[in-house]
Amino acid sequence: MKCTPEFYKRKQDKDIKRRVGIRGKPKDTFLIVCEGEKTEPNYFNGFRLSNVRVRGSGCNTKSLVEETIYEKKLAASYGTKYDQVWCVFDKDSFPDGDFNDAIAMAGRNKIAIAYTNQAFELWYLLHFDYHSVPLERDIYQEKLTALLGEKYKKGDNMMYDKLVSRQGEAIKNAKKLRLTYDPYHNPAKDNPCTTVHILVEELNKFLRH
Numbered sequence: 351m352k353c354t355p356e357f358y359k360r361k362q363d364k365d366i367k368r369r370v371g372i373r374g375k376p377k378d379t380f381l382i383v384c385e386g387e388k389t390e391p392n393y394f395n396g397f398r399l400s401n402v403r404v405r406g407s408g409c410n411t412k413s414l415v416e417e418t419i420y421e422k423k424l425a426a427s428y429g430t431k432y433d434q435v436w437c438v439f440d441k442d443s444f445p446d447g448d449f450n451d452a453i454a455m456a457g458r459n460k461i462a463i464a465y466t467n468q469a470f471e472l473w474y475l476l477h478f479d480y481h482s483v484p485l486e487r488d489i490y491q492e493k494l495t496a497l498l499g500e501k502y503k504k505g506d507n508m509m510y511d512k513l514v515s516r517q518g519e520a521i522k523n524a525k526k527l528r529l530t531y532d533p534y535h536n537p538a539k540d541n542p543c544t545t546v547h548i549l550v551e552e553l554n555k556f557l558r559h
Contacts, residue, residue, distance in 0.1 A: 378401065380432060380433070381436070383421065383436070383437055385406075385407060385438060385440060386438075388505030389504050391404045394438075394510075396509065411439060411444050411448045412448055412452045415456045418456075419455075436462045437462070440469050441467035450536070453537055462549070464548065465545055466543070466546060467542060468542065472490065472542050473524070474509065477519060478516065479523070484541045521547045
């Protein structure tokens with residue numbers, strides 16, 4: 351659902367207010383705005399957390415961040431303050447400057463970024479193996495088809511469930527991969543790399559175990 355004043359008028363009390371979590375502790379409220387309209391939203395909706403609003407935008411890099419800034423301000427104008435606001439997007443073939451500028455713009459506006467260079471499917475692959483060599487987008491899909499034992503389909507709304515048992519391995523591999531670029535990170539050049547695990551770890555804090 352696109353951000354509109356009507357959304358906040360209708361659902362402010364029901365969907366956006368701070369929920370009470372395990373042991374009576376308040377849960378952080380999340381807004382996660384994704385570049386993709388299906389693949390990423392379907393994955394994050396798989397966490398099934400009531401304190402999280404996820405939506406696909408169809409925008410990319412800087413335009414995605416700008417839209418998220420607008421929604422954050424719109425929510426605030428109706429008395430709603432998200433505890434954590436995230437943008438999720440990929441490097442793909444976008445210019446290096448646009449990609450890095452989007453990350454910097456988000457930081458200035460206290461918006462966290464879960465990025466992947468090149469494609470979100472890298473996060474899926476890391477559930478199975480450590481990958482440190484750049485791959486073309488079609489190769490990601492071929493590898494996932496082989497690893498899943500079924501044809502990988504973008505936008506599959508069951509990917510979270512199919513991968514969750516391997517999530518710990520994915521987090522470990524993503525952290526290891528990111529460390530290879532220390533101390534000089536350049537997100538547009540760090541290929542392959544992902545920070546999706548950081549958002550996943552934040553969401554995991556509110557799951558019942």
